[in-house]
Structure formats: structure tokens, C-alpha cells
Amino acid sequence: MSDPGEHPLGLPAEPPAPLGHEEPPASAAARDARWADGDIATRDETPALGRRGEPASWRRAVPESEVALAKPAWGDAGWSYLFGHDTSYAAAEPEEGAVAAANRRMRSGTMPDPVQGPFIHPPVWTWEVPLYFWFGGAASGAAFAALAADLAGDEVSARVARKVALGAVLPAPVLLIGDLGRPGRFLNMLRIFKPRSPMNLGAWCLVAFSTAGAGAVAADLLGSQRTARSLGAAEALFGSYLGSYTGVLLATTAVPLWARSRVFLGPIFVATATATGAAATRLTLGAVGQAEDHPTHVALARLEAGAIFAELALSTVNERRLGRTGEVLAHGTPGLLFRTAKTLVGVGLVLPLVARGRTGRLAQNAASVLYLAGGLAFRFAWVQAGKASARDDEAVALMARGRVTADDPPRGGTEQRASSDHRPPLADAGPAKILRAWGAAVGRASLLVERVVRGAGHGARRCTPQRPPSPRV
Amino acid sequence: MQAERRVAELHRRGVDGAYLYGAADEPEHELAGGLGAFFLLTEPPERYGLPAEADSPIQENLVAATAAALGAGLLAAAAAALTFATARGRQR
Incomplete structure (x- = not known):
């Protein structure tokens, strides 16, 4: 500004002085002196509702009535350095659509560089959550193995696999409660049923999975083969969600890395789950003395290698399409974790191919251990990378604008918002139609279930009166 | 709405960058389906730590992610x- 006394809008440079009787005390000490004991005349302690010292009685407010504690002299809080007390300066109505056009123009114009963050808070998850992902995943993978062994007619292995699944899922609620702080917070999840919340569905799924798993193991011990088989099948069905919902949980956040990987995170997590579950089952079967050339042993070795290969392939494709958003996968702690995980599982893939004979058996077991370790590193890497991505202010701002890099064109209308990256939306071909129909069916079903559950809850729910807190002694 | 009149007045006085963040949008451009709070700003939203567009990540991603998972x-x-x-089979 050339002349400090001159305002760009032709207004006085000095802000208007507050009214005399509203003048605050000059110092905090002066305020305390005015509020000293017994001198409550200067301090309005009238509650907004009810009388002092009593629980507030709720009454509908009378229109135009005065509100306790309101300061009429402050007006509509319209005081401003620009315009002073007088708020009638903006009496003229704006042109139709002019403000909306200004909003659109300023929100779609060039993005400032650098942007002023932070836009979102990074997730606060500590080590319990990725470890829970790992245990839950291994449990669901073992449940798949149990179902497959049952279908193939190998009941001995199926029994062991069901025990592995139950053993792997037992630490899961403990870890979740550890993350939340106390058991009541986990139980609160089970007070509602909300299909639109993957966290809520996951909590229910964990309960259903562990119940079915415990029932199946109990039926095994009691010698009821048919019950164990059917409960094991139910366990595997719940496992297909338990092992994959964690990916959905991450994808339905505003963290760019997770949200952009939305259709990849679930499959990647399932692949890790299958590999770790199969590896844990195979190691356990080996420990209880199953022969190396037993068909179940061979099948599990193939399954874990195939799942790890699928994991690596999906991760690679996802990284390539993420572009700018995926940069956090290569740097810092998450980058280190990802490289570690990939090295571990890569060595695990190669080891059984090069070793033969007696060393081959050792190599196969070492590969399973490497898959388990690699899977754990992958879980930690994804969570850490999400934290890094949330701190990447430019990525958050670009995702909000529907762009991955600053060179991409700005996003169009709302119908394009759902497209997950810089590629054009899916053409209206056959697969796209099927995908869309499947998506719409899942959405409708989830809404329907929620409505039914809510309708059932309405009849039974009663309004419990709120007890006032007991006075402290 | 008074805020809209203020924006119009600022435009009239030459502050072309004035706009409302979170209010007075056409329905299809609303932030996350309406915010319930708004600001009168004069710079792009990213200068204030606000996203230019906002959708509910659950509404946007849940169905696709769940179907894939x-x-x-x-x-x-x-x-x-x-x-x-x-x-x-191979064993036999």
C-alpha cells in the first residue's frame, strides 16, 4: 500500500472504537478484581435454560424473546474492520447467480502454490491396528484353507486349519480394545448395526467369525463332523469380509492414498490375508507332523505363493496408476517398510524354486515365515503410508480438485467425481454395466438392511430418562 | 442472505476475488452436500487450508470398495x- 492512511476501499484506516460501556478491563487482574467473591453483579450467571443450581427444564423458546447472556450491543456480530458498526452498506441484492458464479470461479481457478495446509488430520492409529489387520487376515486365510481342505476331503488338515483360524482371531478383539482404550468402546460398536460403516460391519463380522470359528473347533472336539464342516463354511464366508473389509475401511477415508486405491485396497488385503493364513496353516501342519508330499501341504504352498504373487501384481498396478498420490509409497518410513516387505516376499517366492531335496523342505518353510513377516510389513506400510499421505497437503488439495497432478485438467461436473483417477470414466461397455449394476445392488441392499434394522429397533427402543450426575463428595 | 449482499458489495468495490465458501452454491456444486457453515474469502480455498471440492468419502468410495473387496x-x-x-487330483 502506498499510503498507510488510505484504505483500498475508501474506508477509514482506523477501526471504529468499541462503545464505552463495552470496554473490557485493561488487564486480567482488573477482570479478576471485578469478578471477586460476592460481587456477582458484574457477571451474569443466568443459565440459558432453567434456574441456577437446578437441572435445566426444557421449554420451546418463545420467538423474539431475549436470550440470556446475549449482548444486544454486539448486534449480529457484524462488526468488521472494513465496515464498522453500520451494516446497511450491503443493502443491494446481488444479481441472480452472481455469487454462485464467483464461488465456482474461485474454487476452480488455478490452485495456489504452495497450498496452505493442513487440510486433514492424519489417522491416529498406533501399532495395534496394523497388527490387528495382520491377525484378522491370517485368520480369514486359515478359514479359506480349512474350507478348501474340507471340500477336498482332508478332514484332519481342516481340523488343524480351523484351530489356526481361531488362534489367529483371538488376539484381534484384544488389539482393537487396546487401540480404543477400554472394552466398553468396542461393545459400543455392537449396539448399532450400520451397513454404511465398514468399521461397524467389521466389528460385527469379527464377532460372527470368531463365534463360528469357536463353534467349529468345539464341534471338532466333540466329534460332530457335520456341524464342524457347516460352521467352518460359515467361518470362511465371514472370513471373505473379515480379510477384505480392512481395505474398505481405509478406502472410505479422505486420505488421498487410501481413497485413490479404493478398488485395489480390498483385493490387496485379501491377497495378503490368504498368503499369511495359508503360510500359518502350512507351518502348523508341518509342526504336527504332516508329510511334505501330502496334497494339502503342496496345495497350501501353491496357494501362498499364488496369493503373494497376486498381492505384488495388484500393488504394482496400483502404484503405477496412483501417480503423484503414490509418491508417499516410496519415501520415508512407509517406503522403507514397503521395500522391506517386497524384499521379504520376493525372497520367499524365489527360495523354493532354487532349493531341492532336503534343503527344499527347509526353503519352503523359510518361505512361509518370510510371507508372514512380509505380510506384517505390508500392513504396517499401508497404515504408515496413509499417515504420510494425509500430511501431503498438495495431494489432499489435488484430490479435492479431482486431479492427480497439477498438469491434469480440472474436474468436471459431479458425475465425474466418482472416477478414481486421471483416466476417463469407464466406457459404457458390458463389464462396466455389470460393475455398476453390482455396485447399485450392494448399495440398495445395504440401505434396505439398515432400514429394516432401524424399523425393528424403533418399536423396542424406549426413551431412558437422563439421570443427573451424582454430586461429588 | 446478508453474506451474498456483502460479496456483491465487495465485487462492486473492485474486490473481484470475494466469494462464499460453503454457501450460495448451485445444488450440484455444493461442498459435500452442504456444509452448515460458510466463510467469505478473497483467495482460493487452498490458501486457507480448505479443499476446493469436498465429497463424503463414504458416499464416494464405499460401494465400489466393498464390491471389489x-x-x-x-x-x-x-x-x-x-x-x-x-x-x-494330480496326486491320484
């Missing part, structure tokens, strides 16, 4: 069964 979960279970069946 559940599909992959069932596929993995089927793949496990298939691996076992082929391994057993």
Missing part, C-alpha cells in the same frame, strides 16, 4: 478350494 474375498476362497482340488 467382497468379490476378491470370495475369489480367494474359491481359488483356495481350486488349488486343493487340483493338488489332490
Whole structure:
């Protein structure tokens, strides 16, 4: 500004002085002196509702009535350095659509560089959550193995696999409660049923999975083969969600890395789950003395290698399409974790191919251990990378604008918002139609279930009166 | 709305960058379906730590992510069964 006394809008440079009787005390000490004991005349302690010292009685407010504690002299809080007390300066109505056009123009114009963050808070998850992902995943993978062994007619292995699944899922609620702080917070999840919340569905799924798993193991011990088989099948069905919902949980956040990987995170997590579950089952079967050339042993070795290969392939494709958003996968702690995980599982893939004979058996077991370790590193890497991505202010701002890099064109209308990256939306071909129909069916079903559950809850729910807190002694 | 009149007045006085963040949008351009709070700003929203567009990540991603995840979960279970069946078949 050339002349400090001159305002760009032709207004006085000095802000208007507050009214005399509203003048605050000059110092905090002066305020305390005015509020000293017994001198409550200067301090309005009238509650907004009810009388002092009593629980507030709720009454509908009378229109135009005065509100306790309101300061009429402050007006509509319209005081401003620009315009002073007088708020009638903006009496003229704006042109139709002019403000909306200004909003659109300023929100779609060039993005400032650098942007002023932070836009979102990074997730606060500590080590319990990725470890829970790992245990839950291994449990669901073992449940798949149990179902497959049952279908193939190998009941001995199926029994062991069901025990592995139950053993792997037992630490899961403990870890979740550890993350939340106390058991009541986990139980609160089970007070509602909300299909639109993957966290809520996951909590229910964990309960259903562990119940079915415990029932199946109990039926095994009691010698009821048919019950164990059917409960094991139910366990595997719940496992297909338990092992994959964690990916959905991450994808339905505003963290760019997770949200952009939305259709990849679930499959990647399932692949890790299958590999770790199969590896844990195979190691356990080996420990209880199953022969190396037993068909179940061979099948599990193939399954874990195939799942790890699928994991690596999906991760690679996802990284390539993420572009700018995926940069956090290569740097810092998450980058280190990802490289570690990939090295571990890569060595695990190669080891059984090069070793033969007696060393081959050792190599196969070492590969399973490497898959388990690699899977754990992958879980930690994804969570850490999400934290890094949330701190990447430019990525958050670009995702909000529907762009991955600053060179991409700005996003169009709302119908394009759902497209997950810089590629054009899916053409209206056959697969796209099927995908869309499947998506719409899942959405409708989830809404329907929620409505039914809510309708059932309405009849039974009663309004419990709120007890006032007991006075402290 | 008074805020809209203020924006118009600022435009009239030459502050072309004035706009409302979170109010007075056409329905299809609303932030996350309406915010319930708004600001009168004069710079792009990213200068204030605000996203230019905002959608509910649940509304945007839940269905696609769940469909992909559940599909992959069932596929993995089927793949496990298939691996076992082929391994057993070869053994015989």
C-alpha cells in the first residue's frame, strides 16, 4: 500500500472504537478484581435454560424473546474492520447467480502454490491396528484353507486349519480394545448395526467369525463332523469380509492414498490375508507332523505363493496408476517398510524354486515365515503410508480438485467425481454395466438392511430418562 | 442472505476475488452436500487450508470398495478350494 492512511476501499484506516460501556478491563487482574467473591453483579450467571443450581427444564423458546447472556450491543456480530458498526452498506441484492458464479470461479481457478495446509488430520492409529489387520487376515486365510481342505476331503488338515483360524482371531478383539482404550468402546460398536460403516460391519463380522470359528473347533472336539464342516463354511464366508473389509475401511477415508486405491485396497488385503493364513496353516501342519508330499501341504504352498504373487501384481498396478498420490509409497518410513516387505516376499517366492531335496523342505518353510513377516510389513506400510499421505497437503488439495497432478485438467461436473483417477470414466461397455449394476445392488441392499434394522429397533427402543450426575463428595 | 449482499458489495468495490465458501452454491456444486457453515474469502480455498471440492468419502468410495473387496474375498476362497482340488487330483 502506498499510503498507510488510505484504505483500498475508501474506508477509514482506523477501526471504529468499541462503545464505552463495552470496554473490557485493561488487564486480567482488573477482570479478576471485578469478578471477586460476592460481587456477582458484574457477571451474569443466568443459565440459558432453567434456574441456577437446578437441572435445566426444557421449554420451546418463545420467538423474539431475549436470550440470556446475549449482548444486544454486539448486534449480529457484524462488526468488521472494513465496515464498522453500520451494516446497511450491503443493502443491494446481488444479481441472480452472481455469487454462485464467483464461488465456482474461485474454487476452480488455478490452485495456489504452495497450498496452505493442513487440510486433514492424519489417522491416529498406533501399532495395534496394523497388527490387528495382520491377525484378522491370517485368520480369514486359515478359514479359506480349512474350507478348501474340507471340500477336498482332508478332514484332519481342516481340523488343524480351523484351530489356526481361531488362534489367529483371538488376539484381534484384544488389539482393537487396546487401540480404543477400554472394552466398553468396542461393545459400543455392537449396539448399532450400520451397513454404511465398514468399521461397524467389521466389528460385527469379527464377532460372527470368531463365534463360528469357536463353534467349529468345539464341534471338532466333540466329534460332530457335520456341524464342524457347516460352521467352518460359515467361518470362511465371514472370513471373505473379515480379510477384505480392512481395505474398505481405509478406502472410505479422505486420505488421498487410501481413497485413490479404493478398488485395489480390498483385493490387496485379501491377497495378503490368504498368503499369511495359508503360510500359518502350512507351518502348523508341518509342526504336527504332516508329510511334505501330502496334497494339502503342496496345495497350501501353491496357494501362498499364488496369493503373494497376486498381492505384488495388484500393488504394482496400483502404484503405477496412483501417480503423484503414490509418491508417499516410496519415501520415508512407509517406503522403507514397503521395500522391506517386497524384499521379504520376493525372497520367499524365489527360495523354493532354487532349493531341492532336503534343503527344499527347509526353503519352503523359510518361505512361509518370510510371507508372514512380509505380510506384517505390508500392513504396517499401508497404515504408515496413509499417515504420510494425509500430511501431503498438495495431494489432499489435488484430490479435492479431482486431479492427480497439477498438469491434469480440472474436474468436471459431479458425475465425474466418482472416477478414481486421471483416466476417463469407464466406457459404457458390458463389464462396466455389470460393475455398476453390482455396485447399485450392494448399495440398495445395504440401505434396505439398515432400514429394516432401524424399523425393528424403533418399536423396542424406549426413551431412558437422563439421570443427573451424582454430586461429588 | 446478508453474506451474498456483502460479496456483491465487495465485487462492486473492485474486490473481484470475494466469494462464499460453503454457501450460495448451485445444488450440484455444493461442498459435500452442504456444509452448515460458510466463510467469505478473497483467495482460493487452498490458501486457507480448505479443499476446493469436498465429497463424503463414504458416499464416494464405499460401494465400489466393498464390491471389489467382497468379490476378491470370495475369489480367494474359491481359488483356495481350486488349488486343493487340483493338488489332490494330480496326486491320484
